[in-house]
Amino acid sequence: MTNSDTLEPFLRPYEPPPEGHVSGSRLERVLRSGRFAVTAELNPPDSADPADVYEAARPLGEVVDAINATDASGANCHMSSIGISALLTRAGYGPVYQISCRDRNRIAIQGDVLGAAAMGVRNVLCLTGDGVGVGDQPGAKPVFDFDSITLLRTIRTMRDQGVFLSGRKITNPPHLFLGAAENPCIEPHDWRPDRLAKKVEAGADFIQTNYIFDIPLFEKFMNRVRDLGMDKKVFILAGVGPLASAKAARWMRSNVPGIHIPDSVIARMEGAEKPAAEGKKICIELIQRIREIQGVSGVHVMAYRREHQVSEIIIESGVLEGRHAKRKSRKRGE
Amino acid sequence: MYRTRLFAIRHSGKFEWMYQRLEKLMIVLDPVFARIGYNRVEQPVALIEKGVKGLLFDCKMCGQCVLSSTGMSCPMNCPKELRNGPCGGVRPGGYCEVKPNMLCVWALAWDGSTRMKGGNKIREVLPPVDRSLKGSSAWLRVSREKAAKLREARESARTTIAQAFPAARANEPSSAPLAEEPSRAVNKEQRQ
């Protein structure tokens, strides 16, 4: 009964990546073809019902090239990223499996990477993770056995050398498109581009940044990134998201680690008659301005509790240019 | 102590210089340590190391010291124990995400590296820490490692000769020896 033929509709067969690619991921294909890529974050359910994952994925699936499955972001417990990723691949979506170093050690992580790849995952995002203190269970033990950069190098070694960090051989190595995060608008500003270079050196194929609300600061960052030649070596997707209200923006700024929102943006939210509509408008404007910056290959939309706006934002911003990122039939996978 | 740690980072160039001297001394001492036995010197040296580095850098004795690549700012003081640069949560003013009253260890590290000759080493990707080495002496590890490298270079000449002249070695073993030479068997002035 466990013959994989009988499970065909649920399984993506182990296959070599196409020529010149490291994975069979659609996101990689779109980026390498030079098109402007769009990814979005799925808000993980606090539930054991797969239908909740599919409900959250449905509006995103039509407009994005990959869906990020977050790994207890903000140190808050939700359905795991590997579980969400596995459900998404079964339905033909292309997930970005996020791995945070906060909760698991090197043994667990390397095993999960193989498990995820076997479930059809083709994109991984390597993250350090927020400290446990900001989450819903601050008494937890912070693990941080790896950091995001050693994690990148480890998965690259698994993929390209076909060995675990112990040197033991992996018979069929995982073919993964490797991602990392960067936070261009956060201190130390001068060193952020160098840190990005270090991530590329460690193995990053693509970068998804944290929220960008400050275009001048991001432009300065990108100037330096281009000076280092990094825009040629890695695909950079700039992170954006709609704000709900001035109050929510202020709360995010002081309670969520690593978020920089300039006062001018908050003032604009404050002065708006319909804050939610204004938040959406700001987000669309940001996408359009970011798109003009040389060296940016796409956008990553994070809409905490505003997922209903994501597809409108993407369509209205015009970045798809009539392109429809519809998923393929369930049988062919991603 | 936090204050001395900041002092060390402000004077990272001088501490780098001192560290290079110390490293040379440790390599010179390798034969002595080897004679006494590395196992026997481990504890006393680790104790001294802990005292000195604990005072200066708030050293956590990870056993795999990388201070020269991190602007003399010990990365094990980062609450996330990151070895390769700041996380994305650094607060305005360069303060730590997890400990808001402490300056981010990695913001300090990049700053410290600008005052060091080998400051560019901070761009190198460092491996994950081997947690089983916690508490052991990194100084002795360096001295063993560097001395082994020197030895390896010397030995590679010997093994190459032994392999290039196999017949001579079979007939006259002493003409192309493969075995390591005891220190008294070699003319020291010649090898200097």
Ligand code: SF4
């Ligand atoms: S802010 Fe700096 S010191 Fe604090 S956890 Fe992040 S990298 Fe470590």
